[in-house]
Amino acid sequence: MADLLTPFWARPEQRPDWQDRAWEAAMGQARRGRLTARLALKLSEMPGGLDAVPSPQRDFLQGALRVVHRHRQDVLFELDQVRRSMKGVPGPIVLLKGAAYLAAELPAARGRVFSDIDLMVAEGSLEQAESALLGGGWISQERDAYNQRYYRQWMHEIPPLEHVQRGTVLDLHHTISPPTSRFKVDGRSLLARARPLGDSGFHVLAPEDMVLHSAVHLYQEGEFDHGMRDLLDLHELLLDFGRDPSFWPTLVARAEELSLGEPLSVLLTQRQQLLGIVPPADLTEPLKAFQPHWPRRQVMQSLLALALRPQHPDCDTLLSRCARRALYLRSHLIRMPLHLLVPHLVRKAWMARMSAAPAPDEGAA
Template sequence: MSWCGRLPEVVLLVDLLRAPERAARLSPAEWDVVIPQARQSHLLASLAARLWAAGVSGQVPAEVARHLGSAVVLQRKQCQGLAHELDHLRPALAEAGEPVLLLKGAAYITAGLPPAAGRLMSDIDILVHTSALPAVERVLAGHGWSAGKIDPYNERYYRQWMHEIPPLGHRQRRSTLDVHHTILPPTSTGQIDAAALWRQAVEASPGVMVLGPEDMVLHSAAHLFHEGEFGHGLRDLLDLDGLLRHFAGLEGPQFYARLLARAHSMGLERPLYYACLHAARVLETPLPAELIAALRPTGLAALKGPFMDFLFRRAFTPGHSSCRLPLTGFALFCLYVRSHYLRMPLRLLLPHLLRKACMDLRAGAGTGATDRKVAKEAG
């Protein structure tokens, strides 16, 4: 049975991501469903890359090819912009004694990993040592990076509870930089050893590093399954599918053994379990049954399984009206609250959500891009 149950329309985009050669059999009406689903999921350029790699891009209708081509142009422009920003970041961070360590989309693209094909990104994420944060902020400010005007409550939220500082925007180039000092909020359920992340980091290109294979998968899983916004949930799940297939293909079963051990040492067994379970269900990621069995929750935690399946099934459905499942809004709200519960104690969570709701109500339409990002990520 399909992962999406009674709604066959949902399968179209997922089926093409699984088996792009099926594109030759789609009708114009089906393409009218697939294209908006892919655009809404931030996967239009990724779909184009898969069709190209499968050798079927020439078999799509001309009007579809135009949409796909436009997405590819945008993605290539983002890759060029990333390369340009790295030319500025390397010497800037060197002044603070820090290397450039990229995370998420920027890391995949720079390292040439499978998720890079068609991968869109809205900002550049980097990791720096916690002890270097003051120097990094000072140096970046001298090079034109600024957080701009931020509500004092949001500023305090980032500084006290988050694993990153408020997003920085460049005054001239209008790019956005997320500076992390670890990969999850310090108050979260994980036991992240940031020093261990640095010890396993590898060089992806001259002067630019990325996380080691196991840590890259765990960060992707932790980010997705601790996240409260699932507008690009299917895209992030596709990232995990690509990473798992790639590293297991290079290293074989030993990779899974190391991944499991690393998840245990970092306290990230639960997000890795969800990552493996849903990648296998949605994208048919080939994973050993014993890996999922070793990660499967037991006891009281196992009782939440059906409810979590209900939530994530909706979270990984493209956010388009053609495939909206019943109670999707309720599911996304539950995941939003859950993400905050994972970040902070309940005694602080309820006042925080109330405060953020009031702030959202009075938010002005003239808020800048960086300010909107700050407000969104802070709640």
């Protein structure tokens, strides 16, 4: 069975002609890619709606829509708790990714379910923000001293915080990419252009920064279990923001300013290849100037096209698994220089081996 979801999104107005076995495969592929509710919404907007879907799959899709509705309520409740806890933290509190899409009521939030809430504050406010969240009941589950130092010294976020009662997880950032990354970004530049979200007490990134965050996140990603979902996020943001004629020139200029032209150009090409959407013609040359040199560009496009396939037995191949493995290794190489990366990976391998070792027999002499 082939990849059914990519062609589906490439032809969003055409109802799929899947038969029984194909419907089962499509449900499995959507579930693995966290796309079930998005698939349900797309199908519900087509002639015949969900009534035209076979009964077992229709029930499954309707259930996914109920989950999304409940998820939205839960996230809004958590955001209110976060706002109360962080009331005294100076500077803007910026929502990122799924939480930002939902709170700002962007099309990218439709059908999207996510496991944690991403926030960003100024680096100088991190300690106060963390203390405020600790007071609200969120604590770090990371007990290893090395991992704590790894996050705080080399990453763009502190270790995840989990609520002691509700189990909700917060990722507290000070920028959108590791400071050791080839695509590092000064968080102050992002905060300076962040926009208030009504009277909610939160901000969101400027539209062009939101798109660039989506692009750089996927470009240096190492895990692709929901890679197609992330590409669709980027796609929906571009469709929405692109209705403003000034958006695309602003996006290109901002990509150059933040040195994020390469991730943007590569992901736009991937979007074009998979979904058939072409950027504005007058920006072809500026975007082309961002592209990496031919060999690297071709390799990246080929690897991403394979890695973005649903990780489902029906369409997963040895080639796609190798592509994801190569991109996983690449993600480490572009996030950290070798003199930091090699000791870090050696330690991780050693700790994994030690944790897998059988415990000593307590009854032995």
